Amino acid sequence: MTEPQVTSPIDPREMTxxxxxxxxxxxxxxxxxxxxxxxxxxxxxxxFLVIDRVVRR
Structure with a gap:
């Protein structure tokens, strides 16, 4: 029995x-x-943490 293959061009998944x-x-x-x-x-x-530290100096 074969498994279905995902063939959608918009499918964001990659398979290894x-x-x-x-x-x-x-x-x-x-x-x-x-x-x-x-x-x-x-x-x-x-x-925002980096910007806050830079502005306080």
Missing amino acids: RFVTDSGEIHVIHEMTLGDLVIMLALAAILL
Whole structure:
């Protein structure tokens, strides 16, 4: 039985395949909207902290 393949051109996922003696391991790399929001929030906090330190001098 074959598994369905994702063929959507807008699908943001990438897949890495590792072939082992007992079969294939599929690792899907994807970034969700939540990941993006958290990274932007952390970057903004760090930027504001640096600006705050520079302005206080």
